[in-house]
Amino acid sequence: MTTLFSVMPAHAADGRITGLAGKCVDVAGANTANGTAIQLYDCNGTTAQTWSNPGDGTLRALGKCLDVTAAGTADGTTVQLYDCNGTAAQQWAVSSANDIVNPQANKCLDVTGNNSANGTRLQIWTCTGAANQKWSAPASGGGGTNPSGFVVSEAQFNQIFPGRNSFYSYSGLTAALSAYPGFANTGSDTTKKQEAAAFLANVSHETGGLVYVVEQNTANYPTYCDWSQSYGCPAGQAAYYGRGPIQLSWNFNYKAAGDALGIDLLNNPWLVQNDSAVAWKTGLWYWNTQNGPGTMTPHNAMVNGAGFGQTIRSINGSLECDGRNPAQVQSRVDAYNRITSILGVTPGANLYC
Template sequence: MSRHRIAAFLLTLALAIGLGVTFQPTASAAPACAAAWSSGTVYVGGNTASYNGDNWQAKWWTQGDTPGGSVGVWTDQGACGGGGGGTTPPAGSCNYPAWVAGTNYSAGAIVQYSNGLYYQATHDNPGYDPTISTWYWSPYTCTGGGGGTTPPSSGGFPVSEAQFNQMFPSRNSFYTYSGLIAALSAYPQFATTGSSTVQAQEAAAFLANVSHETGGLVYITEIDQSGNYCASESYGCPAGTYAYYGRGPMQLSWNFNYKAAGDALGVDLLDNPSLVQTDAAISWKTALWYWDTQTGPGTMTAHNAMVNGAGFGETIRSINGSVECNGANTAEMQDRVNKYESYAAILGVSPGGNLTC
């Protein structure tokens, strides 16, 4: 460097010091944010998601476990910028009530925690800590408004709350509409596959069958609980020999169904079968688990029966075909059909063909 350039540099440096300018090394740009973490999304080891301005990487399979939470399934990858974005709500844009320990919250309630962030109850709970009980709470992106008891949006679910109440005028208060909506994330293909007519038909078919199983969503548990629903599986019946009687909208029965449903939903139902009769969202999820994944005595799942055109009759076969189909009990079968036709009419769609089995 020439003497003239050195002199110019020193003069510039002196002026900068005199003006209070601080020289900082150029910071490298933060990596782009991955897609924002969602409580309803299933992540496997190696998947990344952004949350609160950081990218996080899953260590193993997870659903509903908040990054940075007590479960320890997520590794913090550091700050990110742009891209998918985190879930930190804009400050001051909402006025939801502060969370209070020990207060009973229904699914859908929105609260502000002491960390300044907002959380929405995904399951009814007696005031569990939103940052610890990630099964009961999910982060909520605040976009304005107020009030803390707005139910979760039904999204594209074909049945409105008013129609749900019309279908079940005498239902037990346990079977909440918000509990059903909260459960939909477990099986996103339910009532979202095919045309809008097919989606409404599937919703009506599902609700008609659970109505039959529960006397119009009146019964949470089986009336006769003396039956032995304990099959000789390797894991046995840790909750008790007679603990696996029918519960919930689909009257989930038998130890192997509680084990399989619990494994699929990430909940230990084998040891805690009573959750199906005390947690509305879990209860609805077990019904959706059977509907979407089990063929029962039939040859296809009830979901596939409705979306692939096999008809309502095949849903009966998948649920209780060995008892009601092929002329075995036409009165019970017809009761399901009648309910389905009634619910389809409420939703304004044709019930389609192949109604019986």
């Protein structure tokens, strides 16, 4: 798995991106027409070789974007210059190993045929670690900052969740962070990234890779009303089904989360499936404040060094830990290892529960 970071200009001073034989990523003929070839060429200091990153995951030259032709994902698909349009074909991320990756295809920017001759086309290809896929670019922002302030960039988020439901937006997540400012913002940089990875791994498991916004088994919907609570179920018997990144369920959890967040979720639980920031806030509420079947919050498990396994215990330990469902535990651990790799951080110890 390729370890990804936000794309920044390869050289902050001049915007060059250099690769095989020390040559530059170049817009053929300095032509600004859509579909112009991107090639390898002797570095010459021209604007055809000056690339910028506005912070949205794109790489831009001559006012246009580096683009995978026809949004292709196959080995050998060429790259081109094209009007910036916000599509996944124009998203790029740079790895700690100096690969430049299109997250949609999960493939590397590649010099065709390992040929260093001027004019050789650039393409995408399965990442191999070969010299024709290595680019001189900073591994982790190159001194730049992530505009959101979150330790996970938008490009990394898109790489982690390539098939996500658009409801689970990066902007929704970053808007929710103010509710729990200590989340992924406590301790060393390693701890911060590990906590972010642990949270995202668990929500990925809970939602099928951020695909499901609501619980899929509708037959369960009427079962989440505890009428012994004094406030009852004002939104209806079947209104408190699982929603959001940690699948918030039960009337008492909607009440507690809503009270903590200053949002009336008891009377309007549908906010969790209609407002991305609210959904993310409920996930962060559980993560930062609830022990669940464990003995500590998932947040404390990560910042105090107890390890990823204790986050599993706090979320679903009564059904998965201590040998109850090792396959589910392994699924969460696999997701965590993949995401820590993307964030360029070690996973730490105590991964299992």
